[in-house]
Amino acid sequence: xxxxxxxxxxxxQLVYAYYQNEGKxxxxxxxELDYSLTQAYKLYLYQLSFLVALRQLARQKNDAxxxxxxxSGKADGSLSPQSRLAENALLEKLADNATVGAYxxxxxxxxxxxxxxxxxxxxxxxxxxxxxxxxAKGDFSFEADRELMxxxxxxxxxxxxxxxxxxxxxxxYWNDDKDVVDxxxxxxxxxxxxxxxxxxxxxxxxxDPEDKNFAHxxxxxxxxxxxxxxxxxRENCKNWKFERMAAMDIVIAQIALTEILDFPQIPLxxxxxxxxxxxxAYSTPRSGSYLNGLLDNIVKQLRETGTLMKA
Numbered sequence: 200x201x202x203x204x205x206x207x208x209x210x211x212q213l214v215y216a217y218y219q220n221e222g223k224x225x226x227x228x229x230x231e232l233d234y235s236l237t238q239a240y241k242l243y244l245y246q247l248s249f250l251v252a253l254r255q256l257a258r259q260k261n262d263a264x265x266x267x268x269x270x271s272g273k274a275d276g277s278l279s280p281q282s283r284l285a286e287n288a289l290l291e292k293l294a295d296n297a298t299v300g301a302y303x304x305x306x307x308x309x310x311x312x313x314x315x316x317x318x319x320x321x322x323x324x325x326x327x328x329x330x331x332x333x334x335a336k337g338d339f340s341f342e343a344d345r346e347l348m349x350x351x352x353x354x355x356x357x358x359x360x361x362x363x364x365x366x367x368x369x370x371x372y373w374n375d376d377k378d379v380v381d382x383x384x385x386x387x388x389x390x391x392x393x394x395x396x397x398x399x400x401x402x403x404x405x406x407d408p409e410d411k412n413f414a415h416x417x418x419x420x421x422x423x424x425x426x427x428x429x430x431x432x433r434e435n436c437k438n439w440k441f442e443r444m445a446a447m448d449i450v451i452a453q454i455a456l457t458e459i460l461d462f463p464q465i466p467l468x469x470x471x472x473x474x475x476x477x478x479x480a481y482s483t484p485r486s487g488s489y490l491n492g493l494l495d496n497i498v499k500q501l502r503e504t505g506t507l508m509k510a
Contacts, residue, residue: 200402238372244302254290261285288344341393357381421457428456435496447482
C-alpha cells in the first residue's frame with residue numbers, strides 16, 4: 200500500500216522537520232520515518248474498520264426501523280435503503296476479514312466524536328442519490344453492493360471534512376496521508392470478491408518490498424549528501440539568491456537531486472514530475488516551475504562534467 204509517491208512526500212516532510220530541529224540525529228530521524236510510514240498503513244486499516252463500524256450502526260438503525268414498521272402495521276421494509284445498507288454484502292466481507300478484525304481488536308480507539316460522525320455518514324449514505332439509483336435498479340447482487348459502497352465511499356467518506364478533522368486531531372501524520380490511503384481503500388473495495396474467505400489478504404504494507412529500502416536509502420543519502428546537493432542548488436539558483444529561496448523549495452530540490460544522483464534506475468522524468476507535483480502542493484505557487492528550471496540547469500551541469508550519465 201505504501202508506494203513511492205507517499206514515500207517521497209514523507210521524506211520531504213521529515214527532511215524539512217530535520218532542519219528545523221538542529222539537535223536531531225540521523226538515526227532518530229530514521230526512526231521517525233519508520234513510524235510515519237507505519238502510521239500510513241494503520242490509517243488504511245482504520246478506514247476499513249470505519250466501514251465495519253458503519254455496518255454495525257446500519258444494522259442497529261435497520262432493526263429500529265423495522266420495529267417501527269411492525270408497530271405501525273405498515274408493510275415490510277426489507278427493500279428500504281436502511282435494510283440494504285445493513286445487509287450490504289461488501290461490508291459483510293470486510294466485517295469478516297481477519298486482518299480488519301485483528302486491527303479492531305488491538306488498535307482501534309474509541310474517540311468521543313466518532314459516533315457522531317458515523318451517524319452523519321450513515322444518514323448521508325441512506326439519503327444519497329447514489330443509494331436512490333441503486334434502489335431503483337433493484338439489483339442487489341454482490342457486484343451491485345460492492346459498486347454502491349465504492350461510490351458511497353468516494354462521496355461520503357473520502358470527501359468528508361468531519362472525518363478529515365477527526366483524523367487530523369488523532370493522528371499527527373494522517374491528514375497528509377488520507378488522499379493516498381483513500382485510493383487504496385477504494386482499490387480494496389473494488390478487488391473484494393464474493394468468494395473471499397476471512398483470511399483473504401488486504402493490501403500489503405508496501406506495494407513493492409523494495410520500497411522500504413528505497414525510503415531509508417533516499418532519506419539517509421539526502422541528509423549525508425546535503426553539502427554537495429546544496430552547493431549545486433546554490434550555484435544554479437539564477438535570478439534568486441540561495442538565502443532567499445523558500446526553505447521547502449531547497450529541501451525538495453535537495454531530495455530530488457539525491458534521487459537523480461544515487462538512484463540510476465529511476466528515469467529523470469519520473470523524478471522531475473514527482474517533485475514538481477510536491478512543490479506545487481506544499482510550497483509556493485511558483486515553486487513547481489522554479490524547481491523544474493533549477494533541476495534542469497543542474498542536470499545539464501552534471502552531464503557536462505560527466506557526473507550524470509542516465510537519460
